[in-house]
Amino acid sequence: MQTKLEKLEKxxxxxxLEADPKEVADAFHQAYRKVVQKLTVPGFRKGKTPRKVxxxxxxxxxxxxxATEILVTRGYYEALIEHKLEPVxxxxxxxxxxxxxxxxxxxxxxxxxxxxxxxxxxxxxxxAKANPVVTDEEIEAxxxxxxxxxxxxxxxxxxxxxxxxxxxxxxxxxxxxxPFPGGAAQGYTLEVGSGSFIPGFEEGLLGMALGEEREVKxxxxxxxxxxxxxxxxxxxxxxxxxxxxxxxxxxDDEFAQSLGNFKTMEELKEDLKKRRLAEKEYQAAxxxxxxxxxxxxxxxxxxxxxTLIDRELNYLIHNMEHDFEDRGLKLEEYLKYSNKxxxxxxxxxxxxxxxxxxxDLVLSAIAKAEGITVSEDEIKERLEYxxxxxxxxxxxxxxxxxxxxxxxxxxxSLEREKTVKLLVDAVQKPESEEKGKxxxxx
Amino acid sequence: MDAHEIIKKPVVTxxxxxxxxMNKYCFMVDRRASKIQIKQAxxxxxxxxxxxxxxxxxxxxxxxxxxxxxxxxSWKKAVVTLEPGNRIEFFEGV
Numbered sequence: 001m002q003t004k005l006e007k008l009e010k011x012x013x014x015x016x017l018e019a020d021p022k023e024v025a026d027a028f029h030q031a032y033r034k035v036v037q038k039l040t041v042p043g044f045r046k047g048k049t050p051r052k053v054x055x056x057x058x059x060x061x062x063x064x065x066x067a068t069e070i071l072v073t074r075g076y077y078e079a080l081i082e083h084k085l086e087p088v089x090x091x092x093x094x095x096x097x098x099x100x101x102x103x104x105x106x107x108x109x110x111x112x113x114x115x116x117x118x119x120x121x122x123x124x125x126x127x128a129k130a131n132p133v134v135t136d137e138e139i140e141a142x143x144x145x146x147x148x149x150x151x152x153x154x155x156x157x158x159x160x161x162x163x164x165x166x167x168x169x170x171x172x173x174x175x176x177x178x179p180f181p182g183g184a185a186q187g188y189t190l191e192v193g194s195g196s197f198i199p200g201f202e203e204g205l206l207g208m209a210l211g212e213e214r215e216v217k218x219x220x221x222x223x224x225x226x227x228x229x230x231x232x233x234x235x236x237x238x239x240x241x242x243x244x245x246x247x248x249x250x251x252d253d254e255f256a257q258s259l260g261n262f263k264t265m266e267e268l269k270e271d272l273k274k275r276r277l278a279e280k281e282y283q284a285a286x287x288x289x290x291x292x293x294x295x296x297x298x299x300x301x302x303x304x305x306x307t308l309i310d311r312e313l314n315y316l317i318h319n320m321e322h323d324f325e326d327r328g329l330k331l332e333e334y335l336k337y338s339n340k341x342x343x344x345x346x347x348x349x350x351x352x353x354x355x356x357x358x359x360d361l362v363l364s365a366i367a368k369a370e371g372i373t374v375s376e377d378e379i380k381e382r383l384e385y386x387x388x389x390x391x392x393x394x395x396x397x398x399x400x401x402x403x404x405x406x407x408x409x410x411x412x413s414l415e416r417e418k419t420v421k422l423l424v425d426a427v428q429k430p431e432s433e434e435k436g437k438x439x440x441x442x
Numbered sequence: 443m444d445a446h447e448i449i450k451k452p453v454v455t456x457x458x459x460x461x462x463x464m465n466k467y468c469f470m471v472d473r474r475a476s477k478i479q480i481k482q483a484x485x486x487x488x489x490x491x492x493x494x495x496x497x498x499x500x501x502x503x504x505x506x507x508x509x510x511x512x513x514x515x516s517w518k519k520a521v522v523t524l525e526p527g528n529r530i531e532f533f534e535g536v
Contacts, residue, residue, distance in 0.1 A: 043453075043456065044459075048456055
């Protein structure tokens with residue numbers, strides 16, 4: 001097979017291929033082997049018919065299509081390997097003269113390949129990493145939240161209800177003198193002033209004494225979900241049973257001890273700080289990685305084509321569809337709700353898709369340039385790690401049906417991780433950052 | 443009888459294809475034809491020299507359509523051996 005490569009615009013290449021007569025004959029023979037299994041001729045068992053008999057019975061061209069297919073496929077893939085091409089689409093195959101035995105066969109294939117990446121400076125990107133600090137205020141806020149979470153409602157020795165108190169009440173609502181469904185409850189605990197009831201109700205309770213019964217008028221808002229009630233004025237008969245207040249735990253050593261393995265308040269604070277810092281550092285490291293990658297991508301040049309972007313778009317939309325499904329929604333419903341068409345959505349996602357495609361291409365180009373490889377052992381290790389998150393049944397299914405896929409995905413992601421690590425390690429830290437050196441860059 | 447009446451058609455089956463290697467050709471022939479007649483007819487039609495002719499009567503298969511029994515026609519098969527160096531082109535194409 002002779003191959004000639006010619007580059008066309010838009011990442012497309014033209015392959016000119018020529019098979020010599022011997023290859024053509026081979027292809028015909030293969031085609032016969034394939035066809036003979038399918039066709040029958042009276043007097044012969046399936047698969048036993050001689051080639052000549054088949055040709056006479058079904059016409060000269062029985063093998064033509066299969067032979068052409070065999071030749072084209074073989075030639076095309078050989079050419080891909082020979083020229084190290086990575087197609088992103090199906091090829092367009094063309095031939096001017098039909099295949100004929102005893103002659104050579106010429107054909108051409110046009111296909112879009114992965115674009116070449118012109119890498120920019122990706123090593124030694126100057127970028128400062130944010131040094132996360134945890135301030136005392138943040139710790140205070142965390143403590144406050146803890147306090148809030150551990151607060152208890154206790155009976156207050158008060159006789160008059162004030163804003164911010166918790167009232168335990170019975171109430172029954174009447175609309176034009178008639179009770180309405182959902183308008184009554186007993187022993188209900190309500191935070192006065194929280195605004196969880198309709199306007200006017202909580203205000204009407206202020207100043208109530210213990211054991212007092214009172215009638216409160218309140219109007220349902222116009223946009224109340226229950227349309228039969230919206231905008232109507234209702235009368236509630238309310239009885240106040242108890243007044244409670246929220247009691248916050250005192251922030252002392254005892255409180256710290258109740259939370260677990262802490263002896264003193266100081267220890268608790270220390271721990272909070274440590275955890276907060278770790279969290280922030282992790283976040284900062286991620287952000288830093290993203291920034292580094294972004295810089296590396298920015299500095300590189302890639303000619304993107306619609307084929308690639310469309311594929312990524314399809315992928316993104318497919319993912320979205322799944323997300324919606326998890327939430328019990330259909331993509332069409334979402335589109336209708338947000339008044340968009342699929343085309344709008346695609347246009348909206350396009351920049352994102354472009355960025356993703358470019359990032360992928362640049363990172364894999366860097367991986368290639370740096371000779372980053374992933375060993376079988378590494379893949380195995382990761383595979384085992386990932387598998388433990390699935391049930392045995394799912395595991396088995398995955399290993400059986402999609403092993404290739406899974407391994408390929410793991411390979412890609414490991415390669416990416418390594419590449420990103422290389423990029424991050426190669427970052428030039430500005431002088432002022434020297435002090436922060438001991439902070440580990442993940 | 444005319445040569446064309448004697449030799450009806452070639453028999454093309456796996457078995458007959460195998461016989462070609464031994465320079466033997468199979469034909470469906472008229473049931474009444476004798477080996478001598480067959481030899482003469484083949485020599486006349488294909489312009490070859492015949493060494494030997496073996497014949498056999500092939501009984502038609504019994505076939506039934508429901509309760510009606512029938513029989514496919516019986517016929518005569520001739521295996522013609524040619525003298526070395528002779529070939530019948532007609533079969534070559536087959």
